[in-house]
Amino acid sequence: MPRLDTKLHLDMLEQWRRQRSFPRRLLRAVRLAKQALLGKEIYGLQWGDPEVMQSLSFLKDRYVLPYVNPAHDALEIGPGGGRWTRYLLGFRKLYVVDYYPDLLQQLRRTVKAPNITIINNNGCDFPGVPKRSIDYLFSFDTFVHLEVDLIRAYLENMRDIVKPAGNVVIHYSDKGKIMAQMNKNFSDNDTAKMRGIISDCGFKLREEDLTTLAHSGVARFTLE
């Protein structure tokens, strides 16, 4: 039986009121206006801000931040406007690759750092990235749109650039989930197919998250 004397609901209302207090709303408005005026709004936050959305915040804390290391080199595939790139700037070197020059141009507007190398690729390669140099490879909201033949080609090419113990974290479409089936922009992939590609390409699956997101999954894998 629920405890009717719980303070939970009144506390939640109070917390919401505090968040909407006039000084806080004013601060938020000033911050947003400043970003808009300087053209610094991050393209991609409309899909969810990892600072605010609980599921993304969880994935950031589990699959991204623990791996950031100033003695390591990293690579991101499909950075968009830099929604996740901003968390990867603490690596020694960060390569970002994207197939679309316009998206890379958008990234340059919002993310500036001396350790970034921006690369326009052919849709599945890593031109200029030294062999066996990458300690951490990350991609979010990009492979969800790639068909399995392209994902396979990417993983084949990844084998050349990641270090044997380097961690690869890929977010992919899972058509086993109703929310992916309803999204025509999501590719025809699922957990079983993704596991098969990872293993066929010589990687070992280390960890996967099949529950946090309603339309997709996250896999972490290494070569050794």
Ligand SMILES: C[S@@+](CC[C@H](N)C(=O)[O-])C[C@H]1O[C@@H](n2cnc3c(N)ncnc32)[C@H](O)[C@@H]1O
């Ligand atoms: C939906 S956006 C996601 C951007 C960012 N990762 C985020 O989560 O906000 C997809 C990104 O993948 C890029 N992209 C699409 N196909 C690609 C491919 N084959 N190789 C590399 N980048 C690709 C797009 O240009 C875009 O930057």
